[in-house]
Amino acid sequence: MNLQTFKYLIALEKHGSFRLAAEECFVSQPALSIQIKKVEDELGVVLLERSPKGFFFTPCGKEVVARAKKVVQQVEEIEALARNWHNPYSGPLSLGAFPTLAPYFFPHIIDHLVDSYPQLQINLIEEKTGILVQRLLAGELDAAFLALPIKEDDLEYGEIFSEEFFVGVSKRHAWAERDQITAQELAAEQLLLLEDGHCLRGQALDYCSRSGIGEVLNFRASSMETLLQMISMQRAMSLVPQCVAEKNPQLHYVALEGGGPTRTIGLYWRKSSVRRDLMLELVDDLNREYGQKDEFALHL
Amino acid sequence: MNLQTFKYLIALEKHGSFRLAAEECFVSQPALSIQIKKVEDELGVVLLERSPKGFFFTPCGKEVVARAKKVVQQVEEIEALARNWHNPYSGPLSLGAFPTLAPYFFPHIIDHLVDSYPQLQINLIEEKTGILVQRLLAGELDAAFLALPIKEDDLEYGEIFSEEFFVGVSKRHAWAERDQITAQELAAEQLLLLEDGHCLRGQALDYCSRSGIGEVLNFRASSMETLLQMISMQRAMSLVPQCVAEKNPQLHYVALEGGGPTRTIGLYWRKSSVRRDLMLELVDDLNREYGQKDEFALHL
DNA sequence: TGGATCGATAAATTTTATTTATGATATAAG
DNA sequence: CTTATATCATAAATAAAATTTATCGATCCA
Secondary structure (H helix, E strand, O other), X not given: OOHHHHHHHHHHHHHOOHHHHHHXXXXXXXXXXXXXXXXXXXXXXXXXXXXXXXXXXXXXXXHHHHXXXXXXXXXXXXXXXXXXXXXXXXXXXXXXXXXXXXXXXXXXXXXXXXXXXXXXXXXXXXXXXXXXXHHHHOOOOOEEEEEOOOOOOOEXXXXXXXXXXXXXXXXXXXXHHOOEEOHHHHHOOOEEEEOOOOHHHHHHHHHHHHHOOOOEEEEEEOOHHHHHHHHXXXXXXXXXXXXXXXXXXXXXXXXXXXXXXXXXXXXXXXXXXXXXXXXXXXXXXXXXXXXXXXXXXXXX | OOHHHHHHHHXXXXXOOHHHHHHXXXXXXXXXXXXXXXXXXXXXXXXXXXXXXXXXXXXXXHHHHHHHHHHHHHHHHHHHHHHOOOOOOOEEEEEEEOOOOHHHXXXXXXXXXXXXXXXXXXXXXXXXXXXXHHHHHOOOXXXXXXXXXXXXXXXXXXXXXXXXXXXXXXXXXXXXXXXXEOHHXXXXXXXXXXXXXXXXXXXXXXXXXXXOOOOEEEEEEOOHHHHHHHHHOOOOEEEXXXXXXXXXOOOEEEEEOOOOOEEEEEEEEEOOOOOHHHHHHHHHHHHHHHOOOOOXXXXX
């Protein structure tokens, strides 16, 4: 059993081709072929079903590859651990945030990050929540700002802040003079939502079903910007989180009586991350700087 | 980076000696020395602090060894997966149970197990809960019967059964004619408990503190058998789970009005276990055979 | 059908790990 | 205070392993 062979298997799954896999691993194609066969012998199991026209992984092969990926990732984490041992505050740090947060939140923290950790080379990645979680688990991201809750055993998180949703309407809308409306009033209206995959969409739908708001406009905006555009054209209204509202004063925002729905943002990272201590420190920092409470929750 | 080297590191930590570690790995001492040095070069980190009188692991070394253990264990799980792929119902299966359950529970299920899975070579291990969890996580056990709750991310479980605790007293005791007593009455008495480390002790203490029973006899029996002996000598009373009571009719058992404390037993295994499917089946089986409800809870 | 591509195989080669032998240092016993 | 016996490190020789180059047979597509 051999880590290099695991990498071969993983590359093979990725490319579906011996030649390409070998290329990625910077070895010749026979080297890869032989090692794959060897590991099959060693395990006493057929991992690939070969035919003259190609090959595919057996169920057992798929299971082995899935586990091999975890193993290789952990080894890479050992290597990173050693690399960063002498200075955990140096090197590249990749942070993610989902699209309805990133453009409104990153500008707030970027200066603080750069000042506090000058030796870190910070990469900011904007992706939908699902992709972020995936990349986090795959070790491609060090941490991500995500809306609670995220159910992943391998991740832990600290809460950063909570914010309310307001009802965003055009300044020419009938509600433009009002500060508050009731959930009942909202229930009579139709809401524009983002397209599938945005966590904000899920949060809004949650709130609607809990508040008995059934109907939502069957048109889905593909980005927050589009959505705000449509609202300002008086074509729609929507639930808008506070940080987005603050950056878009061209609209009017109506609060929901008794408090609207809220979203809580947490910073998530792998429990096994080599940057774990740094992340804990960062959560502490961000709470001091931008947090609303004296106490903040860590979920480790 | 190399799995064999990880094994060397682990053996080195285990024995604290190059020679012994090499022996365990069936290689010569220089082979081990050289590989350790090589991995240090490769990682660019000193793992061992060497001195003429010996060596110890650096903080970084300790971290690396801890992670290496996980990696090696997962690789072993891949090997086991492959071995058992063609017949998951064959080979050795190690099951644990804690001391206040094992002797009373294993006899109930052993026939069923042997009949249902004739190709499995079943090993039963009796240890205190803490040790069982440790051995489970280390991959030395396939599964263990444990009292809920157990907080371990890497484990999952299915509930098997719940049972009530009764107050066990001698047949010559004043309560020997009674069927029920109240928690208040019990509060006036002193309870004998098992020594530290037994989960039953924790459960009893929990109940006592919740029921306002403050005093417990400051003498700790080292086994359930001793405890029952002492009770029958009229020297004490204690909380006894139902399955223990059934096997010891020489005592009298008084129920607590409104129901006494209960313990729920679950079968726990590693989420990554190669026997996962078998375990799910076993939980199902045991519930059909011995479970009290039609529905049983799986916590995956 | 001919050329290109794919993966398997064989032999030669290189790289890597391991053994044997030995050295330097410290500890324990006489 | 010596001597014997541990310990781990080092060096050279050996064994084992992975890798490369070269080649084959099969399929696919024009």
